[in-house]
Amino acid sequence: MDEVSLRYPNDRIVLALDGAGWHRSHTLKLPHNLCLLMLLPYSPELNPIENFWDALRKESFHNCAFDSLDALENHLEAAMRDMEKDRECVQSIVAWPWVINSLMK
Structure with a gap:
């Protein structure tokens, strides 16, 4: 995520995550220009x-x-x-x- 943020410092980046358990963290620090969009579990079509x-x-x-x-x-x-x-x-x-x-x- 840091690399993507650094490559596009002037863009707002949305990272879509599926409902996998390993896509969750209470300690994750997101770069300033990146936000997470949590998708419904078991819905790859989204x-x-x-x-x-x-x-x-x-x-x-x-x-x-x-x-x-x-x-x-x-x-x-x-x-x-x-x-x-x-x-x-x-x-x-x-x-x-x-x-x-x-x-x-």
Whole structure:
């Protein structure tokens, strides 16, 4: 979370978390520009990152085979860096109206 906060110091960052028990802490200190949005348990369809992964798979992994796990990881990192550069595309995938509206309360 610190790395993401430092990479985007002028942005307000929303991190959606599912209901997993390990996503809870009473001692966690959030960076100033990051807030958590707790989703209902057992509802992956509510998590915007699921659509991000779908888009990433379609865009960067269609008909790909890798010689090793390292090759897969390198390809994933490069694909994520490429997608990160297209801010409008990422926002169109993850910035659902109900997510944005939940932050305005």
